[in-house]
Amino acid sequence: MAELINMRKAYGNALIALGRANLDVVVLSADVSNSDHSAMFEEVFPDRFFNVGIAEQSLVDVAVGLAYSGKIAFANTFAFLFATRALEMVRTHLCYGEANVKLMAAYAGLSDSFDGPTHHAITDVAIMRALPRMCVVIPADGIAIDGLLPQVAAWPGPVYFRLNRNEVPVIYDAAFTPTIGKAHVVREGDDVTIISNGIMLARSLAAAEELHARGLEARVLDMHTVKPLDREAVLDAARQTGAIVTAEEHSVVGGLGSAVAEVTGEDLPVPVVRVGIADRFAETGPYALLLDRYGMAIEDVVAGAERAIAAKRRVFV
Numbered sequence: 001m002a003e004l005i006n007m008r009k010a011y012g013n014a015l016i017a018l019g020r021a022n023l024d025v026v027v028l029s030a031d032v033s034n035s036d037h038s039a040m041f042e043e044v045f046p047d048r049f050f051n052v053g054i055a056e057q058s059l060v061d062v063a064v065g066l067a068y069s070g071k072i073a074f075a076n077t078f079a080f081l082f083a084t085r086a087l088e089m090v091r092t093h094l095c096y097g098e099a100n101v102k103l104m105a106a107y108a109g110l111s112d113s114f115d116g117p118t119h120h121a122i123t124d125v126a127i128m129r130a131l132p133r134m135c136v137v138i139p140a141d142g143i144a145i146d147g148l149l150p151q152v153a154a155w156p157g158p159v160y161f162r163l164n165r166n167e168v169p170v171i172y173d174a175a176f177t178p179t180i181g182k183a184h185v186v187r188e189g190d191d192v193t194i195i196s197n198g199i200m201l202a203r204s205l206a207a208a209e210e211l212h213a214r215g216l217e218a219r220v221l222d223m224h225t226v227k228p229l230d231r232e233a234v235l236d237a238a239r240q241t242g243a244i245v246t247a248e249e250h251s252v253v254g255g256l257g258s259a260v261a262e263v264t265g266e267d268l269p270v271p272v273v274r275v276g277i278a279d280r281f282a283e284t285g286p287y288a289l290l291l292d293r294y295g296m297a298i299e300d301v302v303a304g305a306e307r308a309i310a311a312k313r314r315v316f317v
Helices: 007-021 039-044 055-066 079-083 087-095 124-129 142-154 199-213 232-241 256-267 287-293 299-317
Strands: 005-007 025-029 049-052 072-078 102-108 135-137 159-162 165-168 184-187 192-196 218-222 225-227 244-251 272-277
Touching: 005 007, 007 025, 025 039, 025 055, 039 049, 049 256, 055 072, 055 079, 055 087, 055 102, 072 079, 072 142, 079 087, 079 102, 079 124, 079 184, 087 102, 124 135, 124 159, 124 225, 124 244, 142 159, 165 199, 184 199, 192 199, 192 232, 192 256, 192 299, 199 218, 199 244, 199 299, 218 232, 225 256, 232 244, 232 256, 244 256, 244 299, 256 272, 272 299
Parallel strands: 025 049, 025 072, 072 102, 102 159, 135 159, 192 218, 192 244, 244 272
Antiparallel strands: 005 165, 135 225, 184 218
């Protein structure tokens, strides 16, 4: 069994390390600091932590004000609240205003599984990547958080950083050095490319193992940055393997799969199969069960890869 890591604790530890390294970092919460573990930062740096209460619009606006005063503001609440209740402030005050605010989106995807569809964030990537000036980052494990968080602080402008609530498989070792805007090749293969991020990266690697057992070799890309998307990595995958599957913990409408299909459709058309949540809401239940039930099982990735390969053969043979 793969080693697991608690993403919330990993985030809290990385936030403390960032606070020690950069005195301009301030952290804000909409009264969920115990849930997302930003309270760990408050324990170490109480004078640089601000709880605005259960007021997500105010969370964004206070963070914008702090950014305009020269601080690097990390605002924390649940992902679905950034993408719904606070969206007008995110669009107008943060993005249009070019404020240096980082939206730390906790409990993303279906990871707030037992609170049901009102609390699931399954359209947030589509919403955030459509906003001008917004950078969208989705780490796969705690090591990725460690490597990406200082770059988020250094990024000149708004960032949406999508965080899982639960324990996730460890993918990387301490030597891993991710770069915002650059995909990482986790596994080589020449029959098909699986492009994924977040929790779906571990499932994509498991799918690649199953494909190997069936005589097919899958390249696996960690596309931890959805915007700006690494176009060259997508086009190289299209050229080298001729078939692509995207696997995301998100609706298949407007997220990673759509971003990849936009690139291939414009520059190098190849079959692209999108694995994720169909255009629907999910219900309540255990997290892993929901992933399997709503289109993100390992077998769904395997089936998507086989469909893409079959389509490639029809087109190119």
